[in-house]
Amino acid sequence: MSAVVAQRVSKVFGRRKALDRVSFELPEGAFLSIFGPNGAGKSTLLRVLSTLARPTEGTVRVAGVDAKEHPDQVRERIGLISHQSMLYADLTAFENLMFAARMLGVLDAEDRVRTLLKAVELDHRRYDAVRTFSRGMTQRLSIARALLHDPSVVFLDEPYAGLDPHAVDIFDGLIARMRAGRTFVMVSHDLQKGFDAASHLLVLAKGRTVLFEEKEQVDFPAFSQLYRETVGMGVA
Secondary structure (H helix, E strand, C coil), X not given: CEXXXXXXXXXXXXXXXXXXXXXXXXXXXXXXXXXXXXXXXXXXXXXXXXXXXXXXXEEEEECCEECCCCHHHHHXXXXXXXXXXXXXXXXXXXHHHHXXXXXXXXXXXXXXXXXXXXXXXXXXXXXXXXXXXXXXXXHHHHHHHHHCCCCCEEEEECCCCCCCHHHHHHHHHHHHHHCCCXXXXXXXXXXXXXXXXXXXXXXXXXXXXXXXXXXXXXXXXXXXXXXXXXXXCCCC
C-alpha cells in the first residue's frame, strides 16, 4: 500500500493558486524531501497532506485513508512537526506531553512520555514550564510530542529551524532510529541535508511540480544544478 498519494492537488487562495495540480505517490517507508523557493507551495502542500487545509481540487490519501473524507482517521496515523509548536507555554514539558498523550489515547502514557523526554534530552527539564525553554529546546519537545502515538507517517516542516548543532544531532539520531517501517515527508531549504535524508525528491515552483524522482535516479551535483536552473536560486 502507498503511504501518501496526491492526485492533481490544487489549492487556491482568492486569485492566487498556491498549488497547481500536484501529483505524486510515495511508498511505505519512503522519505520525501520537498524543495522550492519561498512561495513555491511547500508548506501549503504539507498542510493539505496533514489535513490542516482542504484542497480546492484533487484528492489526498494518507496511510490508505482519504484525507478529505476522513481527516480524523488520518490524524490518528500521522505526526506533525511544524513552525507552530502546539505546546502550552505555561505547562511543564511533562504536562504538555501527558496532556497530548491522553488526547491521542496513548497506552502507558507516562512511560512513553518519560522515554521520549530522555530521547530528546529534556528529561532534566521535565518539570520546567515551556515558556522558560529556548527555541531549540521547544523544537525538541515538539518532536517528542509528534512521536507520542508512534505515527506511521511523519510530516516535517523545516524541522531544523531554530536547532543548535547538538539538537540537530539529537534529531538526526531520532529520525535514524525511526526510519524502519515509517514514512517521512519533509520540507527543507537545506538542499544538501534534505537530499541526503531522502529516498524521493520533490521540487516545487509557483505551486507546480518541477521534479518528482527517486533519489537513486539522480546524483547531488546534477540535482543541485537542476534546482538552480529551474527555481532560479542557489543551494543555500
